[in-house]
C-alpha cells in the first residue's frame with residue numbers, strides 16, 4: 180500500500196509528485212527530489228496504437244501541448260488531492276484542469292456546464308468584477324441571459340432557481356470584495372433540487388479553509404494567480420469537478436486553448452507546497468489587523484468574516500473549521516470619496532496599492548476604481564460597494580507593522 184499523508188499540509192508538499200526511483204542492476208538510480216519542467220509541445224510514440232490512444236484523449240498519454248502536458252498534469256493532480264482532502268478514497272473520481280488565468284477557469288467551467296445561447300446563468304450579485312461583467316455584458320452578446328442574486332439569502336436563491344431556471348449558479352465562497360460567506364452545502368442542495376449546477380469560485384478560501392466538492396458543489400474554480408502561486412509572479416487558474424464532466428471540460432479547453440503553460444504550472448505547483456503555511460499565517464495576521472483596526476476613528480467599519488459582528492461569522496466558523504477566516508479585510512473609510520481614498524493609498528509606505536491578493540506582500544485595492552470599475556455607480560451601489568471601501572489583502576509580514584502603516588496613512 181503506498182503511504183498516503185493524512186494532513187493537508189503534507190499533501191500540499193507532496194501532491195502530484197510520483198517518486199521516481201528506478202532500480203538498475205540491483206542499484207537504486209538517483210532521481211531528483213524537486214520535479215522538473217517538460218516543455219515539449221510534441222510527443223513521439225513507438226507505435227501508432229499508442230498515438231491513437233493519445234489522440235483519443237487517454238489522460239495518461241501526451242500528444243500535443245494544448246491537449247495536455249506532464250508538468251501541468253503534476254500540478255493538476257496535486258490540486259485534485261487537495262480538493263479531495265475530505266474524501267481521499269474518492270479522489271480517483273475527480274479531475275482538475277489548469278488554465279491560463281482565473282478568468283479562463285471561470286469561462287471554461289461555464290462553457291462546459293451548458294452556459295450557451297438560449298440558457299440562463301445566475302451569479303452572486305457581489306462576485307468579482309470581471310465575472311460580473313461576463314454575466315452582465317459579455318455572455319449576453321452570445322445569447323446567454325445573466326441574472327444576479329444575493330447568494331447569502333437561500334430564499335432569494337430558491338426564487339431565482341424556480342423563476343429563472345438557470346443552468347448554473349456561480350458563487351464565491353468568500354466574495355470579492357465584500358467578503359460575504361455563502362452556505363455552500365445549502366446552495367448545492369437548492370441547485371440540485373432545481374436541476375442547476377453549482378460552480379464555486381474558491382479563490383479567497385483556498386482548499387486550506389474549505390473544499391467545496393466535498394460539500395456538494397459541482398465545480399470548483401480558482402484564480403491560482405492568488406494564494407496558490409502566492410508570490411505575485413504567475414498568472415493561472417484551475418477547475419476541478421467529477422470525472423464524468425471531464426470530456427466536456429477537456430473538449431472546450433483544447434478547442435479554445437484555455438491552457439496553462441508548463442513553466443507557469445511548475446511555478447504554481449511550487450507555490451502550492453507552501454500555501455497552507457502562508458494561508459494560515461495570512462489568516463492569523465488578517466484577524467489581528469481586523470481586530471486592531473475595527474475601533475479606528477477614521478474607519479466607518481471593518482469587514483472580516485472572523486469578526487463576531489460579521490453577518491456570516493458563525494457560518495464561516497462552521498464551514499472553515501479552525502483554520503481561519505480568510506486573509507482579506509474590507510476597510511470602510513469614514514465619509515470618504517475618491518480623493519480621500521487616493522490620498523490614503525498614496526500615504527501607505529509598506530502596504531502597496533496593487534490589484535491582486537494572495538501575495539506575500541500586503542496589498543490594497545480600491546474596488547470602485549479597479550476590480551469593479553466596469554460596473555456603473557448604480558450597480559456598485561446596489562451591490563453595496565461604496566466609494567469609501569478599500570480591500571486589504573493581508574500578507575505574511577509582522578501584523579503590527581501592517582497595522583502601524585495603515586494607521587499612519589489613515590491619520591496622515
Ligand SMILES: Cc1ncc(COP(=O)(O)O)c(C=O)c1O
Nearest residue numbers: 280281282307355382402404415
Ligand atoms: C474571486 C476571483 N475570481 C477570479 C479572478 C480572476 O483571476 P485571474 O486574474 O487569475 O484571471 C479573480 C481575480 O482577482 C478573483 O479575485
